[in-house]
Amino acid sequence: MKLLEQTTIGNLSLKNKMVMSAMTRSRADTNGIVGDLTVKYYIQRVSAGLIITEAIRISEEATGSPFTPGIYTQPQIDAWKKVTKAVHDNGGKIIAQLWHTGRVGHSIDRNGKVPLAPSSLPITGMQHYTSQGPKEYEIPKEITIAEIKQTIKDYGQAAKNAIEAGFDGVELHAANGYLPNQFLADSSNQRTDEYGGNIPNKTRFVLEVMQEIIEAVGGEKVGIKISAFHPYGDMFYNDPVGIYNYLIEELNKMDFAFVELMKKNPFFPPPANYPTDDEIEMFGSKIKQTIIANTNYDKITAEVEIEKGIAKLISFGTLFLANPDLPKRFELDAELNEADRATMFGGGAEGYIDYPFLNK
Numbered sequence: 001m002k003l004l005e006q007t008t009i010g011n012l013s014l015k016n017k018m019v020m021s022a023m024t025r026s027r028a029d030t031n032g033i034v035g036d037l038t039v040k041y042y043i044q045r046v047s048a049g050l051i052i053t054e055a056i057r058i059s060e061e062a063t064g065s066p067f068t069p070g071i072y073t074q075p076q077i078d079a080w081k082k083v084t085k086a087v088h089d090n091g092g093k094i095i096a097q098l099w100h101t102g103r104v105g106h107s108i109d110r111n112g113k114v115p116l117a118p119s120s121l122p123i124t125g126m127q128h129y130t131s132q133g134p135k136e137y138e139i140p141k142e143i144t145i146a147e148i149k150q151t152i153k154d155y156g157q158a159a160k161n162a163i164e165a166g167f168d169g170v171e172l173h174a175a176n177g178y179l180p181n182q183f184l185a186d187s188s189n190q191r192t193d194e195y196g197g198n199i200p201n202k203t204r205f206v207l208e209v210m211q212e213i214i215e216a217v218g219g220e221k222v223g224i225k226i227s228a229f230h231p232y233g234d235m236f237y238n239d240p241v242g243i244y245n246y247l248i249e250e251l252n253k254m255d256f257a258f259v260e261l262m263k264k265n266p267f268f269p270p271p272a273n274y275p276t277d278d279e280i281e282m283f284g285s286k287i288k289q290t291i292i293a294n295t296n297y298d299k300i301t302a303e304v305e306i307e308k309g310i311a312k313l314i315s316f317g318t319l320f321l322a323n324p325d326l327p328k329r330f331e332l333d334a335e336l337n338e339a340d341r342a343t344m345f346g347g348g349a350e351g352y353i354d355y356p357f358l359n360k
Contacts, residue, residue, distance in 0.1 A: 001303060001330065001331070002017065002303060002306045002307065003016060003017050003018055003299075003302055003303055003306060003314065003327075003330060004016045004017070004018075004327060004330070004331055005017060006049075007049065007312060007313065009050065009223075009257055009258050009290050009292075009312070009313065010169060010219075010220040010221060010222075010223075010256075010257030010258065010290075011220040011221070011257075012050065012093050012168055012169070014049035014050055014093060014313075015047075015049050015091070016047075016048075016049040016327055017049055017306060017312065017313045017314060018048055018049050018302075018313070018314060018315075018316065018326065018327050018330075019048060019049060019050045019051075019052060019260075019292055019313050019314065019315035019316070020045050020048040020050070020051045020052060020315070020316065020317075020320040021052055021260070021294055021315035021316060021317040021320070022052045022053060022054055022055050022097040022171070022173065022225070022317075023054055023317050023318070023320075023321055023344070024054055024055055024065065024068065024345055025038075025041070025054050025344070025345070025346075025352065026065060026066065026067040026068055026345050026346040026347075027041075027067065027346070027347070027348070027352060028067050028068055028069040028070075029067070030066075030067070031070075031073070031075065031076070032057060032068065032069050032070030032073070032076050033069070033070075033075050033076050033079045034069050034076075034079045034080065034083060035079070036082075037348065037349055037352060037353055038069075038079075038083060039082050039083050039086050040353045041352055041353050042083050042086065042087050042092075042094065043086050043087060043090055043092075044324035044353060044355075044357075045092075045320055045324045045326075046087055046090045046091055046092030047092075047324075047325055047326070047327045047328060048092070048320060048326070048327065049093070049313065049327075050093050050094070050095065050313070051087065051092060051093065051094040051095070052094075052095055052097050052171055052260075052315065053083075053094065053095070053096050053097050053167075054068070054069065054097065055068065055097045055098075055099035055173050055178075056068075056069050056070060056071045056080075056096050056097060056098060056099055056158075056162075057069065057070040057071070057072065057099055057100070057101075058070075058071065058072060058098050058099060058100055058151075058154045058155055058157075058158035059072050059100070059151075059154040059158070060072065061100075061116065061147075061151070061154070062099060062100035062101060062151075062154070062179075063101065063105060063109060063110050064099075064101025064102075064104045064105035064109075064115070064128075064178075065101070065104075065105070065109070065128075065129055065130075065345075066109045066129075066130060066131040067131075067346060068099075071096065071098075071158050071161045071162055071165065072154070072157070072158060072161065076161075077161050077164055077165045078165075080096070080162075080165035080166070080167070081165050081166050083165075084165055084166030084167055084168075085166060088166070093168050094167060094168055095162075095167055095168050095169040095170055095171055095221075095223070096162040096165070096167040096169075096170050096171070097170070097171045097173050097225070098155060098158050098159065098162070098170050098171065098172055098173060098213070099173045099178060100151060100154075100155070100173075100178060100179040100180070101115065101178050101179060102115060102116060102117045102118075102140070102178055102179030102181075102182045102188075103115045103116070103117035103121075103122065103123060103137070103140040103179075103182060103188065104123065104128065104177055104178055104233055105128065106128050106130045106135050106137070106138060107138060108130045108131060108132050108135065109130055109131050114138045114139070114140055114141050115138070115140045115141070116140060116141050116142075116143040116147060116151075116179075117140035117141070117142065117143060117179070117182055117188060118142070118143060118179075118182050118183050118188055118189040118190075118191055118195065118196065118205075119142055119188060119189055119190045119191055119196070120139050120140055120141065120142045121139075121140070121187070121188055121190065122137045122138060122139045122140065123137040123177075123233060123234040124137070124234055125234065126234070129345065129346075142191075145193065145195075148195060148205065151179070151209075152205075152208050152209050152212050153212065155172070155209045155212055155213055156212040156213055156215065156216040157216070158170075159212075159213045159216040159217045159222075160216050160217060162217075163217050163221070168221070169217070169220075169221035169222060169223065169257065170213060170217065170221065170222055170223070171222075171223040171224065171225055171258075171260065172206075172209060172210060172213060172222070172223070172224045172225070173225055174206050174209075174224050174225060174226050175225045175226050175227035175230065175260075175262055176227055176230065176232050176233060176262075177230075177232050177233015177234065177235045178233070179205075180205060180206045180209060181227065181233070181235055182233075182235075183195060183196075183202055183203075183204075183205040183206060184202055184203060184206065184235075184237070184243055184247070185235040185236060185237055186236060186237055186238050187234050187235060187236040187237075188234065188235065189202055199239075199242060199243050199246045200246065202243060203243065203246060203247045203250060206224075206247065207247075207250050207251070207254075210222070210224060210251065210254060210256065211254065214254060214255065214256055219254065219255040219256035219257065220256075220257055221257065222256040222257055223256065223257050223258040223259065223260060223289075223292075224251070224256070224258075224259055224260070225259075225260040225261075225262065225294070226244070226247070226259065226260070226261060226262065227262035228240050228241075228244040228261075228262075228279055228283060229263075229264050229270045229274050229275070229279060230262055230264065230265055230268060230270070230295075231268055231269075231270050231271070232265070232268050236271060240274060240275075241275060241282070244283055245283075245286065248283060248286050248287055249286075251287070251289070252286075252287065252288045252289075256289060257289060257290060258289050258290040258291070258292055258313075259287050259289050259290070259291055259292070260291075260292040260294050260315060261279060261280060261283060261284055261287070261291055261292070261293055261294065261311070262279070262294045262295045263278070263279050263280065263293065263294065263295040263296065264279065264295070265295055265296065266296060280293050280305065280308075280310050280311055281308075281310065284310040284311060285310055290312045290313070291310060291311045291312055291313075292311065292312070292313045292314065292315050293305050293310075293311035293313070293314050293315070294314075294315040294317075297314050297315075297316060298319070299330045299333075302314040302316075318339045319336065319339075321339050321344070321355075322336065322337040322338060322339035322340075322355050323336050323337050323355065324355055324357060325357045325358055328358055329358060332358070334358055337355050337356060339351075
């Protein structure tokens with residue numbers, strides 16, 4: 001299997017082409033500090049060629065969901081050091097996904113402050129999980145230019161903190177409806193200044209954040225995750241192909257390691273007017289950086305994707321959650337554990353570190 005062959009990404013040598021993608025697990029404490037359960041969770045999954053952590057908040061202002069980890073205080077950094085050391089001691093590689101949720105949050109878990117967003121446009125048609133249960137989304141506060149500049153600096157500092165914590169690199173989470181994605185989408189960005197209006201302006205925030213992160217830690221340690229046709233979080237575009245073609249053209253001018261490219265999710269179908277083309281073929285062939293293909297792959301479809309030659313690696317979410325020894329199961333064509341959806345986004349050890357290994 002090509003999936004199980006060694007490869008490289010940036011300055012990292014990887015044991016296989018299977019990446020554990022980021023998945024929100026909400027097992028940190030109220031101060032955003034991860035504990036021993038999280039250390040064990042990542043140790044269990046070191047057979048992945050590369051682990052991408054759950055999304056990690058870059059600042060207090062970046063807070064969205066409760067019990068999610070941060071990397072902006074020293075206790076948070078020190079807690080992550082235990083994770084990275086354990087992963088490295090067990091032969092793994094791990095990078096931190098950097099996260100600002102933007103309007104995907106609620107004042108209940110933000111010390112009474114409503115979230116910031118490119119424009120004062122709330123998410124509709126869904127609710128937000130808070131520490132007090134599901135709540136309707138609030139109208140966010142339009143982020144000011146000064147706050148934008150501070151947020152960009154926060155990303156750079158968070159990247160430095162991640163390297164201090166022992167991570168092998170960082171990934172900018174610019175997908176799934178969070179703040180960078182919100183600047184790109186017409187449904188969340190109706191600004192008329194230099195961060196809104198036309199396509200170059202709407203991509204400006206993502207590009208400036210990427211440049212900040214690259215300058216902070218070096219491009220060989222940096223990646224980005226994007227989702228062109230994924231409508232989660234009320235993300236809709238008048239011209240999705242145009243804005244992502246432009247974004248990719250500008251990213252190609254930067255020196256960094258990889259792009260994790262999400263495909264359409266069958267659980268979140270895009271609008272009928274969107275292209276039906278395969279995103280890996282449509283956009284991947286234009287990307288100069290190493291491509292990690294993401295979303296709903298299994299053993300067979302992942303191998304087919306690698307054979308096509310556009311994507312160099314494949315990332316798996318739920319399959320790695322439920323199968324800590326996923327590469328071995330693929331190798332032996334073994335039966336897979338089913339994920340418990342009830343424990344995915346919060347709780348304790350159950351549904352987190354108790355999924356069985358083969359022959360264990």
